[in-house]
Amino acid sequence: MDKRQHIKVLIVDDEPSAAQVLLLLIERHLPEVGQVRQATTVQEAASLVRQFQPDLVFQDIVMPEQNGFDFLSSLGRIQFEIVFTTAYDEYAVRAIRFSALDYLLKPIDAAELRAAFDRFLEKRRHQTESDLLVQNLLQNLQQRGQDNYKLAIPTMQGLFCWSQLPLFGWRAMVTIPISF
Numbered sequence: 001m002d003k004r005q006h007i008k009v010l011i012v013d014d015e016p017s018a019a020q021v022l023l024l025l026i027e028r029h030l031p032e033v034g035q036v037r038q039a040t041t042v043q044e045a046a047s048l049v050r051q052f053q054p055d056l057v058f059q060d061i062v063m064p065e066q067n068g069f070d071f072l073s074s075l076g077r078i079q080f081e082i083v084f085t086t087a088y089d090e091y092a093v094r095a096i097r098f099s100a101l102d103y104l105l106k107p108i109d110a111a112e113l114r115a116a117f118d119r120f121l122e123k124r125r126h127q128t129e130s131d132l133l134v135q136n137l138l139q140n141l142q143q144r145g146q147d148n149y150k151l152a153i154p155t156m157q158g159l160f161c162w163s164q165l166p167l168f169g170w171r172a173m174v175t176i177p178i179s180f
Contacts, residue, residue, distance in 0.1 A: 010054035011038045012045040012071075013085065014063040022058055022085065022108060029110050030117050042071045054080050056101075056120055061086040069094060081123065083116050 009026060013019040019038045026033055037052050039045035042065050048054070057080050061068040069091075072078060084095045087106040095103045101123065102116035 007033050007056065008035045008052060008054045009033050009037075010045070010048055010052060010057045010080075011036065012042075012057060012063075012068070013038075013060040014040050015060070016040055018060070018085075018106060022113075025108060025110055025113050029114050032117075032121070042066045042074075045071065046075065049075060049080075055124070056081045056083065056117075058083050058085050058104075060084075061091050061095075062088060069098060072098065081120050083120075 009030075011019045011022050011026075013022070019040065023036060023038065026036055035052075037048050037054070039048050042063060049057075059068045059072065059082055061084055063071070066074075068084065068086075072082065081101045082098065083102045083104060084091065084098075084100050085104045085106060085108060089105060092103050101120055102112075104112055104116060
């Protein structure tokens with residue numbers, strides 16, 4: 001299966017020339033990207049986020065109508081990763097608080113772009129693995145007909161154990177501390 005068809009990127013930048021340079025860098029250095037859309041206004045970006053549903057957004061911060069942080073806040077729940085792209089370094093702390101995947105200073109360096117994208121791919125891979133584990137757990141919990149069902153989940157505090165014995169109709173939960 002071609003990985004290109006799955007990764008959708010949105011570039012949000014009020015400077016068309018900066019957006020075009022980033023597009024060229026993506027085309028040249030990120031062959032995994034399947035589709036790219038560009039927005040030069042926050043209104044256009046909001047529409048594209050809803051319709052295009054990007055996986056990764058390269059977001060400029062300083063824009064005429066609304067800054068990148070306010071725009072992203074206005075979206076509500078964000079279901080994509082964010083890489084801020086800006087010529088200003090004073091917004092880095094705010095970007096970190098916004099859970100940005102990365103913060104690239106213009107002019108964007110191809111190696112830094114690649115590194116940010118590799119972090120995106122790694123995070124996406126881990127999320128996919130976590131989703132599969134949760135899906136498997138839910139399937140196991142929905143199975144009926146087991147007389148003595150037990151579940152153990154490792155946590156940072158120890159081992160979380162859950163047991164249901166239908167014969168007596170009781171459930172037990174306990175966390176067992178484990179030292180390493």
